[in-house]
Amino acid sequence: MRIESRYNGPSGSGNGGWSAGIFAAAAGGPGPVEVTLRRPPPLDTALSMVDGEVRDPAGELVAEVRPAEAVDAVVPPVDRDTAIDAATRYPGLVEHPFPDCYVCGPHRADGLRIFPGRLPDGRTAAPFRAPAQVSDATVWAALDCPGGWTVLAPGRPYLLGRIAAVVTALPSPGDECVVTGALIRADGRKALVHTSLYGPDGALLGAARATWISR
Template sequence: MTDSLIIPRRFNGPPDSGNGGYVSGRLAVRLGDTAEGVTVVLRNPPPLDTPLQVVSEEERLRLYDGERLLAEAMPGKVEASPIPAVPYETAVAAAAGYPGKDGDTPFARCFVCGPAREDGLGLTPGPVDAHTVATPWTPDASLEMGPEIVCAALDCPGGWSTDLLARPSLLGTMTVRVTALPEAGERCVVLGRLLRRDGRKAFAASTAYGEDGRLLGQADQIWIEFTPR
């Protein structure tokens, strides 16, 4: 079965392609409810405002731009334990140390963490310890809240735990599980943690919590280092 999908320009990561977490979330929603998670492998940057083809084969989805394979989604399992929550005030304090706050990164206009965006999620992941970052997140009413938005919020904190200034990287694989949705105006906290490195790959985890401490979602991630143009 073949269907279509469009990534609106608002939801970019790099300037001309979709945010990896948002794209993963859109595919996870299409795949359907899996109790332990969905694994999405991002093969090529998904273009924006372009009709893309979604091919369903048993328990797997493949996303294409013409004949070019962009991503694959399949049932998965989040292996990392949730990162322990920190108070909202701790996340606010950590945000002061957000390495990307001056915009001197390839991700200055990222929907999730770009400081040049007024219509993004406004996440500002800063360090709370040597391997962990935290950011406050207050969803606004301009977004129709769905699992794909929680997946987007889980994306960049994992990446910033790997030090994206020193080693710019793109999300290669995300295994994600969304358990609840936040309300507009809710004071949420999202954390990212570097687990290990293997050459150009960095393995990270991320976790999102609502204002009442409930788990919104968590993800395992593989980030792949690239050379900026």
Template sequence: MSALIEARYNGPAASANGGYACGTFAALTAAPAAVTLHLPPPLGVPLTAEPAGRRTHVWNGDDLVATVAAAAGDVPIVPPVPAEVAEACQSDFGGRAFHPFPSCFVCGLDRADGLNLRPGPVPGRHGTVACTWQPDASLAGPGGTVRPEAVWAALDCPGGWTTDPARQARVLGRMTARIAVTPILGERCVIVGRSDPGQGRTLTSHTALYRDDGTLLAGASAIWVAITAGDVPSPRASAQRPSR
């Protein structure tokens, strides 16, 4: 099996958006998946996926990029907010003051061709952000629905904006997502994110995707790893491909 992430789906300028990459790798398995990123996923490079017992490893040559495993248990679901509240939250999007990755396909202010997510703080709900999302035809999958990897991407960045990246920038280390219903192109959706207190360099976030009438579409949990501003190191030590 193989996978390739096109250059437009970047997060940091030189690597893939973490959620989009995780969704791409999750599609290599049939079951709901948990994806661990060992290296910043490269763009425009053919990657090789190889089964390894209960897991699938994604390789770039001899470097281990990601590990895909079956998701264990349910992800916590963040309660919804009304669409009008989520839309109002966008005016306080923290990325307007400081953005560690301004060209990010999902939330970058420099991208006219991205998802254009602008998650801002929800009044009265500490550590919670919300925004709206209206997926366009560039994300089309089968039957007029949104491709699953784009749903993973939409569930990714709002979790990262639950804390202030100007104080501590983070990159995605691990993500688990469950898609109950795939959104339809053109429909307005609401995304809500919440984070739990971090331990050391890591932070756990939970995100949920809703229709604007409050119907749950998908949920995700993610572990974020702190980085030095302007740097995107491997969040974990990379592994080498076993000799054959």
């Protein structure tokens, strides 16, 4: 396994959702899995997995992959116009802790450019155009940052710590999708969030529950 440098999150490390999706795919298995990131996933580094443990060439633990309970963390959808309007209020356009993030970084013209803005009820929503190449890791990545932005605020960065996701279908390249996120609860430095990805016809393509940890 290798996280290519273009799939970064914070500078110098892999985007959490993309990395988790790569690890989940490598683990295989019939059901959903949960990925716990033990340290920032290194970029352009050969990683190995043995018994659900992802390690770097020095043997340092990067992540753990375990079977997960059913992922029923569905956040209700919104229509695309509502998502487009929400994206105009994306806080990351003004201040962003990781502006080069592959998923939500405004500096990344070649990224997924998912800009989650708040809805009146506190959820986040964003439009998402599926890229030319789509994999399960793309869906995991799309389900990542919209959850974080339910708690991220200026001067209060969070990082993904754990995520469990289910991918029911892949969007086709160019599909105009919508992502929604919701904060379920916050406890000290930890926040539990849910996210969902919907296709152009409103069908649920994937859902995730995740724990984000403040820095």
